[in-house]
Each structure stands twice: as C-alpha cells, then as structure tokens.
Amino acid sequence: GAVVSQHPSWVICKSGTSVKIECRSLDFQATTMFWYRQFPKQSLMLMATSNEGSKATYEQGVEKDKFLINHASLTLSTLTVTSAHPEDSSFYICSASRRNRAFSPLHFGNGTRLTVT
Amino acid sequence: QKEVEQDPGPLSVPEGAIVSLNCTYSNSAFQYFMWYRQYSRKGPELLMYTYSSGNKEDGRFTAQVDKSSKYISLFIRDSQPSDSATYLCAMSEGTSYDKVIFGPGTSLSVIP
Numbered sequence: 001g002a003v004v005s006q007h008p009s010w011v012i013c014k015s016g017t018s019v020k021i022e023c024r025s026l027d028f029q030a031t032t033m034f035w036y037r038q039f040p041k042q043s044l045m046l047m048a049t050s051n052e053g054s055k056a057t058y059e060q061g062v063e064k065d066k067f068l069i070n071h072a073s074l075t076l077s078t079l080t081v082t083s084a085h086p087e088d089s090s091f092y093i094c095s096a097s098r099r100n101r102a103f104s105p106l107h108f109g110n111g112t113r114l115t116v117t
Numbered sequence: 118q119k120e121v122e123q124d125p126g127p128l129s130v131p132e133g134a135i136v137s138l139n140c141t142y143s144n145s146a147f148q149y150f151m152w153y154r155q156y157s158r159k160g161p162e163l164l165m166y167t168y169s170s171g172n173k174e175d176g177r178f179t180a181q182v183d184k185s186s187k188y189i190s191l192f193i194r195d196s197q198p199s200d201s202a203t204y205l206c207a208m209s210e211g212t213s214y215d216k217v218i219f220g221p222g223t224s225l226s227v228i229p
Binding site: 004006034041042043044046049091093095103105106107108109110111113 | 125149151153158159160161162163166168205207209211216217219220221222224
C-alpha cells in the first residue's frame with residue numbers, strides 16, 4: 001500500500017492566489033522529504049530538500065520565496081506555491097525515505113496537478 | 118554530458134515480449150540503483166533497487182548493474198499491457214539523504 005500520501009491530487013486556482021500541497025509519510029518517520037516538479041513527458045526535477053525542524057535546501061534556480069516549504073513534523077511536509085502564475089502550472093510530487101537507515105529508496109506520493117488560470 | 122542518460126522511446130512491444138530498458142551514467146560514485154514505474158498522472162512507484170554491481174530478480178523483473186561500464190538495465194519478461202508506463206532509472210551515491218538523480222524515463226507500450 002501507499003507509504004507516502006499527497007494531497008490534493010489536483011487543484012485549480014486563480015492567478016495571484018496561493019496553494020498549499022501536503023505530503024505525509026504514512027507508516028514511517030521521514031527526517032528528509034523531497035519536492036519535485038515534472039513537466040509533461042519529462043523527468044523529475046528536484047526543487048528542494050525538506051528537513052524536519054530546519055530550513056529547506058533549494059536547488060539552483062528555484063525561488064524559495066515563491067515555493068515555501070515547511071517540514072514541521074517527522075511525517076508532514078508542505079509546499080506552498082505563493083502568488084501562483086500560469087507558468088507555475090505543473091505536476092508536483094513529493095517523496096520521502098525512511099529515517100535512520102543507511103540507505104532507503106525514495107517512496108513517492110501520487111502527485112498534485114496544479115493548474116493556474 | 119548529462120549525469121544519467123536514458124532512451125526516452127517510445128518503445129512499443131507485443132504482449133509476451135521481453136523488454137530491455139537501459140540507462141548509462143557518468144558518476145562513478147553512484148552505488149545504489151533504482152527503477153521506478155510511473156503511470157500517467159501518478160507518482161513514480163518503486164519497482165526494485167540494487168546495490169553496486171550484479172543482478173537482482175523479482176518476479177518478471179530483473180535488474181542488472183555493471184559499474185565498470187556505468188550501465189544498468191531492467192528486463193521485463195512476459196510483458197503485459199499493464200506494464201505500459203514510463204520507466205525511470207534513478208541513482209544515488211549513498212545514504213537516504215543524498216540526492217537521487219533520475220533519468221528522463223522510457224515510455225513503454227505493450228500491445229495486446
């Protein structure tokens with residue numbers, strides 16, 4: 001069964017508004033969660049690494065003031081797209097790996113399709 | 118040169134065929150190799166992962182890693198229409214905190 005839950009699965013919003021996406025690890029603690037963006041027929045682009053209790057680490061070219069990440073607990077990370085614009089329309093996917101393991105592969109949520117009108 | 122390369126396809130095969138999916142990479146520090154399957158409008162689903170060189174089998178799926186050639190493969194035996202999806206290879210240097218680098222994905226269609 002799913003080990004990472006992402007909500008909502010799709011959202012439509014008006015330009016200029018903000019949208020919050022939640023990512024939960026269901027049966028394990030995740031010190032680190034990752035947020036990806038995916039354009040049609042393209043691979044996953046890492047946006048940021050979300051660390052529980054500390055600031056997120058953003059990849060080059062990703063605006064941290066636009067894509068706010070909060071990792072308030074070991075099972076929940078949120079991504080808020082602020083002042084959304086049509087070019088922010090995309091498929092956003094979160095992932096998590098189990099805590100305190102030397103290596104554990106990433107498990108992904110089912111993604112959130114954001115459409116900004 | 119991209120860090121991970123993968124033929125995007127699309128690859129179309131008849132039902133029952135053996136499918137071979139491949140990736141090459143440039144970073145010799147990669148030690149963990151993963152294969153994900155992604156259906157349209159869904160998140161990637163982990164199929165299997167391997168450490169270092171060698172083979173790993175899970176049902177109809179076999180993963181192979183050749184670190185000397187920096188080349189990994191996923192074989193699907195007795196392919197089914199339900200295997201139609203995009204297959205992403207992914208690699209990591211070590212711990213779960215390391216970045217995972219993904220290939221662009223290969224689109225596979227299995228025709229009944």
